[in-house]
Every structure is written in structure tokens, then in C-alpha cells.
Amino acid sequence: MSRAEVLAALGQPTTTSTSDGKVVDVFKLHHLAKADPDQVKTFLLGDFGTLGFYEVLATPAELVREYMQRSTVDYTVTYGQDGKVESVKGVPE
Numbered sequence: 001m002s003r004a005e006v007l008a009a010l011g012q013p014t015t016t017s018t019s020d021g022k023v024v025d026v027f028k029l030h031h032l033a034k035a036d037p038d039q040v041k042t043f044l045l046g047d048f049g050t051l052g053f054y055e056v057l058a059t060p061a062e063l064v065r066e067y068m069q070r071s072t073v074d075y076t077v078t079y080g081q082d083g084k085v086e087s088v089k090g091v092p093e
Contacts, residue, residue, distance in 0.1 A: 001085045006077060014074075022086065023079045031071050 046054030
């Protein structure tokens, strides 16, 4: 994959530098936690049991939970002399 393709997919990097004549881009990407199946069941039961009123309480709580469990990962992409991806490393903050 070329650098142009990476930039098209991920946008502009947070930083760009060179190391040993190779271009190194760092991208900050946000990842959300996966849905907990038990929590999904609880929400569905709450929705059906309260005829949808549960959404008034659960939606703000879910938004806060997702925000708190969000993590940022720095991905370092190193390109070879030919401009193709040579390595990718991800480091969570």
C-alpha cells in the first residue's frame, strides 16, 4: 500500500518525520469499546418493559459510558524508499 493510499484512508497524520531516509507518519485514531452482549439484552428488556421510556434514561448513560471507554491509539506507519508501507505499529495511550 502506498503512502497516498494510507493518507486517502486515514487523512492527514498527526506528525510526519524522516528516519534513516524513510518517511514516518503518526496517526491518532480513536477506538470505542465493543458492545457488551449482556448490556444489549438489558437495554432491549428495558425498552420492551417500559414501552420505550427506558431510552430516555439509557441513551445518555450509554453515551457517557462510550465516551469514558474510548481509547486513543497512536499508529506509526513507516514507508520504505519506494513509498510503500514497510511497518505499522500501534501504541495505546
